[in-house]
Every structure is written in C-alpha cells, then in structure tokens.
Amino acid sequence: MALTRVTSTSARRHPVGPRAKRSLGRALIYAALLLWTFICLFPIYWTITTSFKSAVDVTQAHLVPWLDFQPDWKGWRSIGLSPDTLFATSTARSEFVNRFVNSIITSVGASFLALILGSLAAYGLSRFRYKFAWMRNDDILFFFMSQLILPPVVLALPFLVLYKALALLDTRFGLILLYTLTVLPIVIWIMRDQFNSIPIELDEAAFVDGLSTWGAFLRIILPLAIPGMVAAFILSLVLCWNEYFFAALLTSTDAKTLPVMVASQTGSQGINWWSMAALSSAAIAPLVIVGVFLERFIVSGLTAGAGK
C-alpha cells in the first residue's frame, strides 16, 4: 500500500515538474511581450488622448478618457479638424492641409521616381553583365549601395547653394529629387532580390516568342515583380514621409512638409499641449494605418536579401 502510494506520487510528480516550469516560462514570455506592447503603444495612446484634454487634465496627468477626464475636441479645434470647425473656414486647417498635401506629393513622387529608376537598374543588374570602365556588376551595385552611407549633412549645404542657383529652393520638385536619392539604394536592393527570384527561363521564353529585351521586361517580368515593387514603394513612402533634415534646411514657406510643421510648433509660443498632440496624431495617423494594414509588405521589403 505504502509502496504503491510512493510510486504513484513520484509518477505524478515527474510530468508535473517540467510542466510547471514550462507554464512559468510561457507566463514570462507573455509578460515580456505585454510589457513591450505597452512600451510601443503607450506613447501613441498618450498622444492621442492628450489631443482631447484640456489644460487641467494635462497638468494633473489624467490618463483614461471618460473615467479620469471628459474628452473635448480642444486640440482638434485648434487645427480646425474638430466636427464643429470642420466645415468652417480656418487658417490653421488650411496650413495643416497644405503641409499634409506637400508631404503626400513629395513622398509619393519620390517613391515613384525611385521605383522607376531603381527597378530598371535592378533588372539590368540581375539579368545582364555590365562593364563600366573597371566596374563590374558587383561594383556597380556597391556604387549604388554606397550612397546609403552618405550622411544628409554632407549633401545638405551643397544642395542649399545649388538649389538657390537652380531656383529649386523651397520647391516640392527639389525635395522629390533629394528624397529619391535617399531611397534609391533601398529600392535597388529590394528589386534586385525580387528579380533574382524570378527564373531567367521566363525571359528566354519571351525572347523565343519574339519579344525584345524591353518587351520581355515590361510585359512578362514586371507584372511578376509587383509584390517587390509594392514593398519597395511602401518602405520608401515611410522613409520620405518621416524625413526631416533636408526639409528643414531646404524649405521655408511653400514646400514645407508635415514634420517641419510639427517641429516648428514646438519652438514658438510655449508648448500648446493639446494642439501639438492633435498635430502629432494627425501626422502619424497615415503611417500608423499603413503599418497596421500593410505590415507584411514592410516586413518583406526590409527582409529582402536578408535570408541568404
């Protein structure tokens, strides 16, 4: 009797030990995950809720809407985007919309230009062998990639002088050129990876069908490369949308982008918490939406070529 009891408890304890340890491990994993989730989301949560706070709620550090404080459209009213001011004329809103449009035009324009230039170069580099003086394909690729290390300061001041001479200072086109430059290496990298994954037999089949080099590229290969193009485009969009340094130096009134507007608000007139919060929320909203819904493209863009 005693003997059987001992064996049964030991038999029971044996699987229990590791299981308890495992569930403790799992609990720790989830705790760590939740902690980092909190770290990632709290600043965003704080910014969005602050845009609905009045001065008292800010100074008393109220956190939870309706429970702690009564949400109010104050911040959004100050940039003319609250429901009651949405249809009235507002100078603050027209300035915001202007900057917003500038940001969209420059980032979309630059991403498109980079995608066109980058896809062509990447296809060439993945399919043909070039010789450019002493440079072979790998050297040419390195030449493009080496643009990445160029810090913006190196180019910023020469560009300031050049753009003044070219009458491109404070124009969207000038910014588009610069942004294209900053994302071009990344686009070439992603697209070369994409084209390398498309079998070369498809090109050959197209030639057999009588298509020219460009015909094969445009009709057969390019449609197959769309996933890579979307990834490259979205990644470029994110980088251009958030760019601040060039925009701060090279724009003043007409072509000012959203980050410059956000930055300029913090300096003057003390900090107007609710309107700053509303402005920041509006500035990050497009990319938060992009991040939530197009996350897989961003991931595939970032990891292009990393798996090898």
Added chain:
Amino acid sequence: MQNSIPVSDDRHHKPASPPASAGRKAAGRALVMLASLGFLLVLLIQLLHATGTIATGFSDWRPILIAYLLWAIAFGIGQVLTRGERGQRALFLLPAVFFTVAVVIFPTIFGIYIASLDWNLSSIEGPRFSGFDNIRGMLNDAYYWNALGNMIFYGVAVLGEYAIAFGLALLLSAEIRGRKFFRVVFLLPMMLSPVAVSWMIGKSLLEYRFGPAATLARYLGWENPAFFASPWMARLSIQAMDAWVSIPFIMIILLAGLQAMPREVQEAAKVDGANGWQSFWHVTFPIMLPVSITVLIIRLIFKLKLADIVINVTAGGPGGATDTISSFIYRVYRDRSNVGYGTALAMVYLLMIIVLLTVLLRLSKRWTQKVV
C-alpha cells in the same frame, strides 16, 4: 566619357540581333555629339553670364538642369542607335547612373570646393577662398570633437539596441498566440516620424512637471526626474528615444533570420540535452552571426545620420552633451549661416565614416567567414 560606356554581354541565349547598320551608327554618334555640344554651349553661356563677361544668359541655372536631362536622353538614344541590343540593355542602368551622378557625385565634388571657402551666406562679401582654414578651425573646435565623442557613445549604444531587438525577435519566434498582433504592434514605432516622436516622448512623456514618465519616476522614488538636465541622463534619454524608433527594424531582420534557420538544428541541440541558454549561445547565436553583423552595420550607418530627434528635443544641450555631428552642423548653419565651415566639417565626417565602414566591412568579412 565615350570609352567608359557600359558594355553588356549575353547571359541569355538570345540570338544576337543583326549588327547595327553603318548609317544608324553614324546617326547615333552624331546625335550624341550634337547633344554634348549643345549642353556645353548652354553651360558656357551661363558660365560667362554668371561671371559677367556677357550680358545674354538665363536668370537662373535651371536651363542647365534641363540641358543635362536632354543630353542624358540623347545619350541613351545614341546608345541604342550605335550599339543595338547592347545599347538597349545599357538603357536599364543609365537612368539610375545619370541620376546618381547628378544628385550625389556632382554635389559632393561641389561640396569639397565649398569646404575650402570662407562663405557666410548672411554676409554681403560672398565666398572667399581660404584653403585649409576651415580644417584648421575644426581642429580647434571643441564642440565638434565633443559631438564626435557623443557619436561614439551613440554608436556603441547600437549594441544595446541589438540585444533588446534579439530578445524581442526570440520572443516573437517562440510558440505564442497572437503573433501577428504582436508583430504589428512591435513594428509601429518604426513607422512614426522621429519629429513627432521627439514631441510625443521627448517633450511630453518625459516632461519634468507632469509627463507620465516623470510621474512614474517620482512614484518609484526618484525625487528629481529631470531627463534632460544632466549630460549623461540627457544622452541616455535621446538614445532611448532613438532606440524606440529603430529597434523594430533590427528586430524584423533578426526575426527573418530566425525563421530561416533550419528546425533540425534546434532539435539536435535539444536531443543533445542543451538547455535554453546553451542552445541559444552555442547554436542560435553563431548561426545568426552573419545576419547580426549585417544588421548591426546597417543600423550603425543609420545611427551615424542621427539628427532630427536631437535637433528637436535638446538642440544639442545641455552644453553640447547630446550633440551629434549632424545636429551640430545643422546649428552651425542655422545660427551662423556658415556654409563653408559647415561643409568642411561634414566632409571630414564623411571621410571618417568611409574609413570606419571600410575597416568594419573588412573585419566583418573575416568574422562571418570563420563561422560559415
């Protein structure tokens, strides 16, 4: 220029197209010659106009840009005409090459020239050649060396970002529920504009009087939670913000590496009786070393450009403790309008980066080869 034309060979087994006829070749050459002459003519007119030799000319240099564009198009057409199929192939690469030359190579060379000038945009005198005066000034500029020292701190801090990112990547690759949700959330900080982040975190969350982080710090017993008052604390706060924005990038690449790792390796380690830490340290980490080094170098490259958060949160303060080279040069320009000096500083910085990265790439090649 003419003899450095890209030459492409056959990689396809495409029957070579008939060689371009002599007439087409001549037409192509003539076109390129004509376009080059036209471009040089426009350039000459504008140069003479700018130096005041002749009265006719353009009000700004924009026609030069258009002339360059037209010349590039003519050059492309000339390639196709003279070299047929090979010209068509060169056409894939040429736009990107011309673009890069126009917006990187030329401005960089121009920048080297500016760096040798004593040029204050706000003064009436205009540029004046000063040779190595700017470099000499730089050697005595304590703020520049201070900023360089800060860059070393920021650069080393990349290792900390990497450690956290590796931890997160391991968490995400564990068997968990809602992985997709966590992945999206962990990625979000990367999407946010650093300028917005510098307000959201630097100026509001870490605000001394009523920012939630300060409140929390007071609750935890830190009586005087000033995140930007003492030099080290300010540096750490800036670094923390930059880490918040950039950890997702490192994490995603490491996660991809972890997922590409063959499962059998892990299982073999388990069969051999390795515990969690051992199998990480002796199996996972060495396998991940090539990916790790790549991502660390890329991250370092981006770190060396760090500017926007510093400019917007501390403007380099207190006393230059948080300055990066970029933010310092930005202030040199903004406060003193000193284009020549700022460019000289930037050029020296670029040289240092090139040397550093060349050394790192050499070393990393050796390390990664040892593992593979």
